[in-house]
Amino acid sequence: MAKNLKLKAARVLKGMTQEDLADAIGVTRQTIIAIEQGNYNPTIRLCRSVCKALGQTLDELFWEEDS
Amino acid sequence: MAKNLKLKAARVLKGMTQEDLADAIGVTRQTIIAIEQGNYNPTIRLCRSVCKALGQTLDELFWEEDS
DNA sequence: TGATTTTGTTAAATATATTTGACATTGAAT
DNA sequence: ATTCAATGTCAAATATATTTAACAAAATCA
Numbered sequence: 001m002a003k004n005l006k007l008k009a010a011r012v013l014k015g016m017t018q019e020d021l022a023d024a025i026g027v028t029r030q031t032i033i034a035i036e037q038g039n040y041n042p043t044i045r046l047c048r049s050v051c052k053a054l055g056q057t058l059d060e061l062f063w064e065e066d067s
Numbered sequence: 068m069a070k071n072l073k074l075k076a077a078r079v080l081k082g083m084t085q086e087d088l089a090d091a092i093g094v095t096r097q098t099i100i101a102i103e104q105g106n107y108n109p110t111i112r113l114c115r116s117v118c119k120a121l122g123q124t125l126d127e128l129f130w131e132e133d134s
Numbered sequence: 135t136g137a138t139t140t141t142g143t144t145a146a147a148t149a150t151a152t153t154t155g156a157c158a159t160t161g162a163a164t
Numbered sequence: 165a166t167t168c169a170a171t172g173t174c175a176a177a178t179a180t181a182t183t184t185a186a187c188a189a190a191a192t193c194a
Binding site: 027028030031034040041042043046 | 180181182183184
């Protein structure tokens with residue numbers, strides 16, 4: 001799978017570290033790393049949490065970044 | 068969680084039964100039932116497959132239907 | 135350079151998504 | 165009223181998402 005660069009960009013734009021985002025969402029830092037690196041298939045609930053924490057939508061962050 | 072009526076509507080609009088959709092995506096009928104009933108937290112990959120099979124986007128089918 | 139924060143890696147444990155199978159219910163035919 | 169397709173329910177098994185922990189590699193800055 002391809003890396004989720006859009007997520008990484010949105011996070012950096014918010015001035016948040018991976019740990020910041022993980023804490024805001026209530027998951028582990030490793031989970032954020034895994035999503036950004038793309039070797040991963042997160043649940044829709046987690047994706048929604050990420051989107052809300054970053055002020056983005058599902059289509060913006062999770063639509064076409066892998067096959 | 069609330070039922071995903073948007074998904075059900077999109078499926079019916081395509082003239083597909085739950086089994087049709089399940090076959091098209093490559094999952095079990097029970098999985099489709101569970102998603103439509105909302106007592107469920109599917110993976111993003113599965114959500115994408117559903118969207119593509121129904122010609123919809125993530126925001127259209129999976130954005131706000133639960134809390 | 136050295137210290138500190140941020141990111142990345144790995145392996146094992148746990149929680150949960152998904153499957154399998156078998157049966158119950160509903161609704162629309164005939 | 166009965167047949168049949170579509171939907172729904174349940175429990176057990178399996179696959180996989182997520183956690184936990186401990187450490188390595190970069191990156192940033194004094």
